[in-house]
Amino acid sequence: MSIFILMLGIGLFFFLPVGRQDYFSQDSAYAQKTRESLKVSLEVIDPPWHKIGKGLIKEEASSIFCADSIIAKKEIPVNPKFSAMLNGSPMEKMIPALNKRNNEVASYLIAIAKKESDWGKHTPKKGGRECYNFWGYRGKENTTDSGYSCFDSPSHAVEVVGNRVEKLLDSNVNTPAKMVVWKCGSDCEAAGGQAAANKWISDVASYYKKLNS
Template identity: 40%
Template sequence: MNVELKKRVLERVPVFAFYKPFFQIMPHQKTPKNQQNEPEKKPVNLTTVTLSHNVFFGIILSLGMVITGLLYGACWRTSTLSIAPPSQPDRQIVLESRVRKVVAGYPIETMAPYIATHKKTTAAFLVGIAKKESNWGKRIPRSEDGADCYNYWGYRGEGSRGMAMGHGCFASPEEAIGVVGGRLDTLIQEYKFDTPAELIVWKCGWSCDGHSSKSVKKWISDVGLYSGKIKN
């Protein structure tokens, strides 16, 4: 090659084209533009993945325990409510209804709301003794003007209207139940007399020597029969 031709070749071809090592270093395929600046990918941290699974299952387990606890609490409250005794007004309504059913058609029926304010045992003996002593208000002491004294139990203490025919005379059914019921409460709660045989003191006092054995047994039997309709 003459000097002039060599000069023209050098002017048109880059100098590095004549060096083989450069072509061995350069890759034959072009790198896509969108991958030229892509950051280097790091290997996945397996410990982090495992921890994430543990946390996930822990959350699920915790939620399950919370839901179980709530359901158990709801069931417990429901069972407690189902066996809870009725409230005081409800108890009185039930007791009054029972008293009315037993004494329906007798004068004492008007006293049912007042009888129901007492405990069941006292209410039962208010009904049972009244049946024996006055046939639930059909045999009663009356005042001088013929008014009802509301004493259906043979009570011999004085009422607000004094005495009539040897028995107390009360001004109203409410007063009668308050006084007689209070006396029965004392015998039942303080003296623990809660059977017809023990409450024979209502008929005899502290001694039945003046009464026949037959009449005493009859009183106990009848009072037990009718008080049982309320108590049992």
């Protein structure tokens, strides 16, 4: 009897660890599967951006932001002839705004302003204040008693008048001869005669060519 009890005890001794080992093995596998599931969920809910700041994809993030900075800094090429031509004139203060327009628009703004106001030497005023209207432009912007637009600043003037020139160019009014509508409207005879219109075309063409040759 004592021998039977001894053998039973030895059997239990070896049986229990094996059972427990199998149990813990299953538990470990379940835990591993859970961790993998959580990892997949994190990628879906918070795609690779969740790694930024955790030392995982700093290099990639840096490259992305660097590329954005390069795109943001891209500007329209500046025509150095603008500064050379306008140096010392009242229109010189408009150069920063002119440099933000495309070359064709800016060139017509400069050429027309030379003909209409000698680059700002003869301009409309309102209440004794400069209107920065160097083109004889008549629009809705704070008009003077004589109907000319009075702008808030040089940049405001370039924005409004530049948009008007750009619209004309988009409508195929793209040569000084066609651009004479700026002076004449629909009737050159009523705006000083054809001889005056021809002189306007010639002068605007001359300055436009100087800026683009």
